[in-house]
Amino acid sequence: xxxxxxxxxxxxxxxxxxxxxxxxxxxxxxxxxxxxxxxxxxxxxxxxxxxxxxxxxxxxxxxxxxxxxxxxxxxxxxxxxxxx
Numbered sequence: 001x002x003x004x005x006x007x008x009x010x011x012x013x014x015x016x017x018x019x020x021x022x023x024x025x026x027x028x029x030x031x032x033x034x035x036x037x038x039x040x041x042x043x044x045x046x047x048x049x050x051x052x053x054x055x056x057x058x059x060x061x062x063x064x065x066x067x068x069x070x071x072x073x074x075x076x077x078x079x080x081x082x083x084x
Contacts, residue, residue, distance in 0.1 A: 011038070 003009050011021065026041035
């Protein structure tokens with residue numbers, strides 16, 4: 001494997017799969033002597049703005065609307081429930 005002029009390398013697909021490194025996974029580099037380790041970063045200590053929004057809204061549609069999934073889909077797709 002060769003490092004590009006920008007310092008980039010491609011992690012082989014087999015290694016990414018075994019390590020659970022999915023797209024957008026945050027990683028850290030640990031340098032010990034001349035050895036470099038790539039490790040998956042732990043969860044962020046402070047949730048991001050998007051994570052806070054999702055947590056606040058999670059499950060709110062079912063609680064506040066009291067609809068079944070089919071009723072909700074009819075509403076969002078502008079369908080008449082009697083056409084089902």
